[in-house]
Amino acid sequence: MRGAVFAGTFDPVTNGHLDLMQRAIRMFDSLTVAVAERAEKGVIFTQAERVEMIREASSSLGRITVEPFAGLLVDFAKQRKIPILVRGLRFISDFEYEFQMALMNRRLHDEIETVFLMPSETYTYLNASLVKEIARYGGAIEGLVPPNVAARLRERLRQAR
Secondary structure: OOEEEEEEOOOOOOHHHHHHHHHHHHHOOEEEEEEEOOHHHOOOOOHHHHHHHHHHHHOOOOOEEEEEEOOOHHHHHHHOOOOEEEEEOOOHHHHHHHHHHHHHHHHHOOOOEEEEEOOOHHHOOOOHHHHHHHHHOOOOOEOOEOHHHHHHHHHHHHHHO
């Protein structure tokens, strides 16, 4: 069985993330979505909340598990004997950072490979920070995030005011 790990902060999970999950699950027997702790990034949802939202949003995809993690992604993958990391590339500007990370991950654990996937052009511009900013100012986020996430994001931002 060939598995892969798709990792990120997912604060919040977007339809672009789900698009990449759908693409990855067509290529691999299983996909583990690894949700990074990353408190230093100023996340608005706890790691447990992000895990829960992704589980809800991806429940119809099948063959996906969602797990929290802290530390190095390659250590997480190695502990679970998952040899592939899936990373998304939206723009050429993403490539330099992702290439650097892939090379460092290879140096740390050379038996783990990185596969780059491009999202649908519909989601090329989309990222979680942009979604949060739009929601913060009352903009429409429907179509950018799953409905369960849109509701929770609006509620979280309302509570923060």
